[in-house]
Amino acid sequence: MSIFSIGGVILAGGNSRRMGSPKELLPWRGGTLLSELVEAVTAASLPCLVVSNHGEQLPEDVKRRSGVTIIPDAVSSAGPVSGLVTAFRMCQEEVLLVLSCDLPFMDREQIDRLIQYAKGVTEWDVIAVHEQGRLHPLVALYHRRTQSHWESSLERGELRLMQTLAGLRVVLTPEGLLDPWAAFNANTLLEYQAAVEEEQRRQRGRL
Secondary structure (H helix, E strand, O other): OOOEEEEEEEEOOOOOOOOOOHHHHHEEEOOEEHHHHHHHHOOOOEEEEEEEOOOOHHOHHHHHHOOOOOOOOOOOOHHHHHHHHHHHHHHOOOEEEEEOOOOOOOOOHHHHHHHHHHHHOOOOOOOEEEEEEEEEEEEEEEEHHHHHHHHHHHHHHHOHHHHHOOOOEEEEEOOOOOOOOOOOOOOOHHHHHHHHHHHHHHHHHHH
């Protein structure tokens, strides 16, 4: 079983154009999408780096939380590729758990399952969640040996994640490893409402 150091990274540097307001600040459970995701990462005993160009707008409980560092994107408006470069430059860990900021159902249990699965995998550069027939590159583990690829992509202006991933050893998680909603992105108001309705359904099921 592989042993490696892991750091958690939450990418919150986007402009949330499709949502119309900052996704990371949407109300969720007892806080916001971002604060609940930070809680999940730190509960998994991982240091948490938040990449955000609007750090001053983030919730106070996130800014004050122990083990959390907030930094701006190395290149503003360059998307997740820049976020990855920023994270690798800032973090010392061998592997980075990279998450987008709009994952309502990503929790400690899902993070633990993903990391546990990764420990049994050999010869990989990226381990990405694969659910319902879709690859989720922002619910994934990235090995430090990929840093040079992201640096080169950013330098060349190749900002599509999938373009760089095509040259890396990407291992997909088996279907069913995680909660089917774990990689669900609340990118739009309709998707956020769908998450709220699913959360309400789950809460009713616990009564």
